[in-house]
Each structure stands twice: as structure tokens, then as C-alpha cells.
Amino acid sequence: MDELARKAAELSGRFNLGVRTEKLSSLSAMGTGGRALVVEAETLAELAELLKIHRLNDWPYLVVGGASNILFPDEDVSFSVLRLTGTFAALKSSGSEILAGAGCSTAKVLALSEKAGLSGLEMTAGLPGTLGGAVRGNAGSAATGAAELASSLEMLDADGRALRLGPGDFQIGYRSLALPTELAGGIITSLRLSLIPSSPQKVKEDSSRVLAARRANQPRERSLGCVFKNPPGDSAGRLIDQCGLKGVKSGGAMISPKHANFIVNVGGASSRDVLALADRAADEVKVRFGHDLELEIKTANKRGLFIKRL
Template sequence: MEQLQLVKELQEANVGKVLPSEPLANHTTMKIGGPADILVEPSNLAMLQETMKIIHQHQSKWTAIGRGSNLLVSDKGIEGVVIKLGNGMDDLEVEGNEVKVGGGYSLIKLVTIISKKGLTGLEFAAGIPGTVGGAVYMNAGAHGSDMSKVLKKAHVLFEDGEMAWLTPEELKFSYRTSLLQKERPGICLEAVLNVEEGNREDVVSTLQKNKDYRRNTQPFNYPCAGSIFRNPLPEYAGALIEKAGLKGYTIGGAKVSEMHANFIVNDNGAKAQDVLDLIAHIKKTVLELYNVQLETEVEIIGRK
């Protein structure tokens, strides 16, 4: 009854799309995940604030997603409201060496547009799936750089409804983590990024090389969530998994990619449990063989 009332209020407030019992397999790059009790896709920032206000009035749980990359959603789905940042949360302004961009903006699209303008600094993100908000949330990176190196400030909505602009220092960035993940859960609504003028041909060339590298070494032709494990530097997770002989290892419909061992692909109608069992097997094997404890980079969310 409480859920029906919440759906009714969200719909009456015209906050955007409101979808009860929406399968999250439709909203993740791994094509895995049970239903969200309610999925809301706000039409703009004001509608997101209204959504959060209604959620708080009902004391409902909530989770934010972007394009659904770097996510493994439970087969039992997610309790409460799932807020999807996308259409309506994807404005873009470029002024001189400063880029102001909505949290729902595609990171790949942003990098391509900025590079074509001859602006440099974001080439590292070529081919990283997901949104700008998600990239800030997890301090996404590649090729020796990450979001902490280019972010000037981020506009954040915390779960208690407070909004604030935070600097990289305040976001407490470290390797693939930020304040927003556990210490103080929140959503990156907008980001202001620093870029520099460069030689357009050089910038586009670097961008293309980075895209080609990803295309040639990572299995994005299959449903997947990106890297499964953080690199236990100076070692690399993919190299350890490959050395352990686990490339191509399968549980249910989930398989360790034969192209890159730090990727698990949805090879044949995989369930989240298949992926979780495969993650557990990889961790156990690598620990036994090399005494290295692998930690997941992919975010595992939803009902246990």
C-alpha cells in the first residue's frame, strides 16, 4: 500500500518517468538485475529535488544509477526508489577552458565533443562507458589519469536532501573511490571540469588511440560491467586471473572474458548469482595461488 501511494505521489508531481516494478536488466550494461520497486527518471534538476523530497516524506530507501555500467544488480532487484540520471540531466556548457556538464551526460560523448574542439585533458576517458556523474562518484580513470585530475568542483545532492558544491579535496578521491560511495552517500548532479587548449589533431589522435586500445583489448561487444576487480598494484588483476588459467571459465551464463580476464561477460542469459559465484571462485583461486586478495571494483547492489 505504501509503495502504491509513493508511486501515485511521484506521478502526480510530474517528476518525469515513474515505472513501478521495472526490470533493471533493461538499465544496466551487463543486462542483469531484478526489478526496482520504483524507477524514476527525473526530467530536470528541479524534478530530481522534488523526487527526493517525496522519497524523504515516505522515508523510502533510494539508489541512483546512470547508464548502469560498473553495476551488478541482484536478481532480487532493489528496494525502494531507483533514480536514473539521464535525459534532462545532461546539459553541457563549454566556456574557454571550463566545461560545465550534467551528471547524466554520457562520458564517451563528452570526451568526443571536447576533443573535437581541440581541448585536452579528457582523452583518458575515451571508451569509458557511463555518465559523468557516475565517473565522479567512482573516480573513473584509465591511461594514468582519472576524474580527480580534471575536476574543479562537483554539485552534489546528499541523501538527506542537502546540496553542495564540493572540491576534489572535499570529495576525498582515491583509487576508484570517493566520499559519495560509502562515507556520505550522494549523487553528482553536475561537474565543472578543467581542460586546456591543445593541438586538435594531436588530441583527436590520442583519443582515437585510447578508443582503439579499449576496442581491441576489452570485450564491449558482450554485455559486461567493465573491470570487475581493482588492480592490486603493482600487480594487475587481469594478469593474475589469466595466469591462474581462468580465461574462459564459466559458471551458469557468466564467463571470464577470453579477451581480458578482468572482465566477466554475460555470455548466455547470466543471472547475478552466476556472476557472484564466478567472482568468489576467482578470488579464492588467486588468493590460493598468489596470496593476493582481490577486491571488487564493480558495485554490487540490491536485495541480498
């Protein structure tokens, strides 16, 4: 029995959880990645227990939403992939707030805000993935991100203890949400979003406009969205384009001819192909313009730690 199978047997024997060994390529928006133990938690109690077991055994884990912003390694990994299902998809509006489980798809949360006539989430129109992932990475438009709407976050820390954070407890930056250090490895379980009362028609019109702009600018092939953050006052896509890299390929990956900050899977790409192109783009932008491009996508290694370069 290999390590993954041993861990799976141990967890399935103890809980009524969805535990399986799966190719990460089937979860990933990029369609790359080796095998992992994937565990689905349906309740807070299950997730807390799962975290405790991982802590006790010193097993690494990574919480994954829609996997639309994580590049997994091509090799089989030693971290467990934790997914939030069941009660983590709960969603309701109350006055000018939306209360949502972190496992809700961002699209569903936006649809509720349209129906309830609550404004704020329009900039997420067309974003794949879950609300937990969007808030963790402050995903959104150039101007703003989903974390800015969060008035409170319910979390479990790495020991499985529940905590509630208010806006004073986290710092929001461009595509980032800085959590207190004791919450490194913590999981957002549910959120309260503070929105602005408007009308269903206006919210729908504004989000349709955002969606149309995304569709016009972004490639249709599999990708992880923008690979690099924009350097202050500039655009990573413009810089990569100026280096003449649109359409450049490595294996099955290509720098999108439509938007140079997207690396797309044009068939059979590996994560190594994607990283080779990201490295090449970062190197050429550094040489030509002197900018150090910072990755926006998260690139996981075998233990689930995020790495900067190959």
C-alpha cells in the same frame, strides 16, 4: 497492489516525473537484475523533491547513470532507481573548462572536448555510461581517472540540499572518490572540468588511440568492465589468468578468454552467476598468490547497499 506499484502511484500522483516499474536487466550493461521502480528527474527542483520524499518515507534509492559498473540483484528490489535526464544532460565549454550535467554521456563530453581542442578526457574514450558515474568512480585508465579533472562538483545531499564542492572537499584515489560523510547518499548534479588547451586534431588523435587500445584489449560481450581493482604493482587480470580461469563458466556468465578481469554475459546470465565467478576468482587468487582482490564493480543488494561478496 504490490509495493513497487504503490510507490509508483504515490510518486506519479505528486509529480510530473517519468515513473515506471522496469526490469533492471534492461538498464544494466551486464543485462541482469530484477524489477525496480525507476524515476527520472529532469530538473534540480524535481530531484530535490524526490530526495526529500525518499528521506521522509525512509525509502532507499540508488542513483544510476549508464549502469555500466553496478551489478543489480536478480530479485525485485526495494530501492528506487533515480536517473538524471532533461537539464542534467546540459553540456558546454567555456575557455579551458567544460561544464556538464552529471547525466551527460561520457562519450558526448569527450566529443565536445575534441571539438573544442581541450585535452584531459582522452583516457575516457570508449567508456560507457555518464559523466556523473565516471567521476563518482574515478573511471579512466590505469594511470588516471575522470575525477582528477573535476574542479568543482554540484551536489544534492540526501535531504535535497544543494552544495558545491571544490577539490579540497573530496579525496581522489584509484577508482574512488571519497566524499564528506554528510554527503553519503548525495547525488552529483553537475560538474566543472578543468582541461588543458590543445588542438582538436591532437585531442582526437589521442582519444582514437585510447579507443583502439580498449577495443583491442576488452571483450565485446556484455560486461561491467573490470570486476576487480588491480592490487598494487600487479594486474588482477594477470593473476586470474595465472589461475587458469579464462573461459570458466557459471550459468550464462564466463570469465572472458580475452581479458580475465572481465566477466561477460554469454547468454542468459544472472547476477548470481556473475558473483559466483567473481567469488571463485577471488578465492583462487587468494590461495595461489595471497592477494585479497577488491571488487571494482559495485554489487547492490535489495536495498541498494553495496556488498562485497555473495
